[in-house]
Structure formats: structure tokens, C-alpha cells
Amino acid sequence: MDSVVAREQALDAAERLFYGRGVQSVGMDDIRGASGVSLKRLYQLFPAKEQLVEAYLERRDARWRQRLAEHVQRHEDPRERLLAVFDWLETWFGEEDFRGCAWINAYGELGATSPRVVAQVRGHKRAFRDYLAELVAGAGLDAGVTGPLFLLAEGAMVTAGITGSTAPAAEAREAARVLLRAG
Template sequence: MNVEEARERILAAAEELYYNKGYSAVGMDELRSAAGVSLRRLYALFPSKVDIITAVLHDKQSEWETNLTERVEAAPADPRERLLAIYSYLQDWFASDGFRGCAFINAFGELGGTHPQIATIVRDQKAAFQQYVSTLVRDLGAPDELAAQLSILAEGAQTTAAISADPAVAVQARSAAAVLIDSALRPA
């Protein structure tokens, strides 16, 4: 197995184990076993557990941005519908097998207070999401504050859906987003 294949196997195993069990609960030996690599190879590629978590979160950010953007771009060209597509994307995600919440929120909850680099990655991901929503809000011609409101609504929906195990949370969030959007567009 070459270096790139070993790296991919480690990251795939880490993503699955961390998402299903939590970041702190998974030890390096369990990860090594799940990835099918030696402990020596694991540490040669990732000198610490934080290095693995960092790589997993970077991969998750790329995956999130790609999937969300594809969903929004597939929506009708109407800027309002493109904003609401965020919540349709969340609904599908919440209904998927094994949904356990946002990997970033989970990482921050477990490790944000003790690992500043993890906290920074999570904050950067959340800021990038809000910036993306800001772009969609500008396309709509709505006030900038709407982006923060819609982002908070989406983040809250992720947490609530994870706790309640109810994908309908996204439908409720979509309805609330529609009210916020319509209110923001109403003449003062």
C-alpha cells in the first residue's frame, strides 16, 4: 500500500469512527486497526491525533461546501429559492442513515476548549458558511443582517436535529427561513 492509499484509508476510518463514536472515544490503536495500517505508518503520516482530526475536518469542510453548493445551484435561479435550498439540503442530510449532527459542532463541543487549532478550524468553517449565505442574501437584495439570521437558523437546526433525531426540524427551519426572508424584503 502506497503512502496516499494509506493516508486515504486512515482518514476514511477516522471520519467514520469519530462521527459515530466521538473524537475522544477513539484511540489510535482502534483507528489503526480500522484503517488496516500499522501503528508506525499511522504515526509517520499523522504524528498526533490532532493532526488526524485536523485533516478529517478539512476534508469535511470541502465535502460540505461541495454538496451544499451543488444543491443550491440546482435550485431554481430565483434567489429566494436558492436560499431556501439550504434547508432542503439539511432535510436530506438529517434524514440520511447515521446522521449524528454536524462534525464541526461535535468537534468543538468535545475539543474546542482544549485544542485551539480545532476551535479555529470550526470557527473558520462556520464563518465560511455565513459568508456563503451572505453572498446568497446579496443576490436577493436583502439586508446583510439576514445572512446571520439564516446561518444561525441552519446551525440551530443541525444541533436540534442531532439531539431530537427528527429530520422534520429542517422543514420547520425552512418555514422560519421563508418568514425571515419575506420579512427582510418587505418595504419598511
């Protein structure tokens, strides 16, 4: 059935609007207007707004990690792969609609009131950290460098979002290079 199409369209609109303007300032009616999916259908697909938010974060998580992995896999050298993470952050930060990390923003907006959103955010960050750990292991490095690399990446995301600059990615990459050499 094309309810799967409607679902995709709803999620497309939700992602664009929630990410761009924040969750709370976007009404279900805005989603309907932007997606062309009627309210009735929206509530059939997602029994409440919170579930739409959850689905938005979930789908974005899958896509985000896949895009990152695709970029990283283009490199052969295991150490280059680690640094490629920061290169990818830079291209992400430079995208026109970049407005910071969707999960960090969602945590700031809903972390105090929605446990389900908190779970999504923790899941996403854990997955990202695990992915870094894989890359670290693949490069034969001490597992202890995973934490610092993760913190550098998180700091870069937050700072790029707040300042609207891509520079934090290069800074983080440079710091990562030093850490890998010294650690």
C-alpha cells in the same frame, strides 16, 4: 506513491469513527484496525492524533460545503437557492449515520482543550456563514438577513442532532421563508 492512498484510507476510517463515536473514545488502534494502515504509517502521515483530527475536520469541511453547493446550484431562482440550503439540511439530517454537526460536536468535546480544533470549527462556521451571505447578496436581499438565516440553520443542526429528527429543517425553512418575505 500509495502513501496518498494510505492517507485517504486513514481519513476515511477516522471520519467514520470520530464522527460516529466521538474523538476521545476512538483510539489510534481503532483507526488502524478500521483502515488497515499500520500504526507506523499512521504516525508518519500524522505526527499525533490531534493532527489526524484536524485533517479529518478539514477534509470533511471541504466535502460538506461542496455537497451543499452542488445541491444549491441545481436551483436557478436566487431566492429558491437560499431556501434550498434548508432542503439540503433536511436530506443531511435524514442520512442514516447522522449524529449532529461534526464541528459543533467537536467543539463540545475538544473546544476547551484544543485550540487547533477550535480554529477548525470557527473556520468552518465562518465559511458557511460567508456562503449564506453570498446567496443573500445574489438574491439582492439586505445583508442583514444573513445572520438570522445562519442562526436558524445552526439551531436546526443542533436540534436535529439532539432529538434525532429531521423536523427542525422544515421548521427552519418555513421561518426563513417568512423572514425573507417580511425582511
